[in-house]
Amino acid sequence: MNASRGQIWFDALTSNEGAASGNEGQEGPIRNADAPLGNTTASFITIVPDPHNRFPRATDNVVGLEQGWLLARAVRNVMDADRDASVKRPIVAIVDVKSQAYGRREELLGVHLACAAGVDAYASARLAGHPVIALIVGPAMSGAFLAHGYQANRIIALDADGIAVHAMGKEAAARVTRRSVEGLDELGDRVLPMSYKMSAYAKLGLLHELIEGINADAPGREDIDRVQSSLIAAIDDARKGPRDLSSRLQSADAKRIRAASIEVRKRMAEQWDAP
């Protein structure tokens, strides 16, 4: 089986040369390792396919029951290690998740809670002062992205084939909205948040940086250097800013496309206290 994008970039950023020979010591659906990044050390976390997962609907790079809780454990281990540190180490969530796990067992056993555990862990790490960066190298879909990446201080993404942020898979969205896949593309060009293109997503003001011209499937030294520079810049920026998600409303794109989000905040503050 070809390595997944998440695995490829995890290996590239942690210099995990042993990957091809089966990733010693790294079993299951989560990869987590510390590695140098600039003049600091960052903790890298990704989700990979897990063909032997005991839940048959969670063998791909999806967020299922075990993935959610194991993500939470990985993030919380980093938080525990830095409990008394004055400077908290950065956490990089390498995002390549097709979806949450869709299954009957998953619903019965509370996959919503497992995914929420991922949300909680990343949000808590951010609030504790860890710069949390999401690096999108593959699909970042729906509930899976909520659990793994969307709580980051800064989100950066590669612009390459197979990379998309969306609330619903394209085929499923076409079925539900009774459109053809082509019709969905046309709609996305008119209605920005409906688009599956990263260039359109970048205009929503949620992304810190969209990195173009990277070989996402077989990154060379130069590709890796560029991505590392972007990660370092995002970490520096996150350290300077507040620990909440307010930076997502600051950019010129956000002010234009998400003017309503900003207006809601303004009026809520105005009306909060009784006149």
Add this chain to the structure above:
Amino acid sequence: MSGHETFIAQHSFIELTARERARALLDAGTFRELIGPFDRLESPWLAMQNVVCQADDGAVIARGTLGGEAAVIAAIEPAFQGGSIGEVSGAKIAAALEMAVREFEAGRKILPVILFETGGVRLQEANLGLAVIAEIQAGIVALRRYVPVIGVIGGMVGCFGGMSLAAALCTRLIMTRQARLGMNGPEVIEQEAGVEELDSHDRRLIWSMIGGEQRAAVGLVDTLVEDDTDQVLDAVLGAFKSGVPASHRTEQVDAQLERLARVDPSAIDPVVLRTLWQGEV
């Protein structure tokens, strides 16, 4: 009281609109809506897709008092677009949570309640719905450090999609037996995994898996209530009295992984799960 008298004395919570629910829970005469329908903050995205907007975008934010203490309620209206979360309705909820955090930072107290009734992301606002749900989740995690964030899942829509994660992040969850709580709706699972995985028309099976009674029995929600406004209110007030717990459900990683390890995926069903997970959390 006889069964009949008890039944007649109940006042349905489920039949109320979002605005009526918030008003019914707040102390009499204290309801004050923020960014109400006359603010006319509508979805910027629905009209361009030929969908009729609603002046409150399906979310009601109200301040008032609960048992005499300052409170804020965010209530989702099931009758507008299935309670789906769009840019504006979601931002109203996120902004209310963010303002509540500021109250605590300024040394003041406020009791936050979220009344869930939602299918998740509003499909017509896809990526902005998803983004704002992340902001709601961030708000809950930030706020519950100071005060319990109480969620109520009323019914009949229930709580699905990214908002089921938001519900799971709440300090305590109150649910009726009519309501359902799950990440993927039954129709989505049938669509994605096939009818042999789940028959979305099998209502008895679905409620046995994700209905309020089962969720309470296996420790995935805290309090099961009848469809009665007084019971909902008592449960909300009681939930605040218990205070902020030492750890929230989503922080109990080892305990939850241990619970999961007890499950045999090839032989699990709602009844077996009740014996495995009974009376915990």
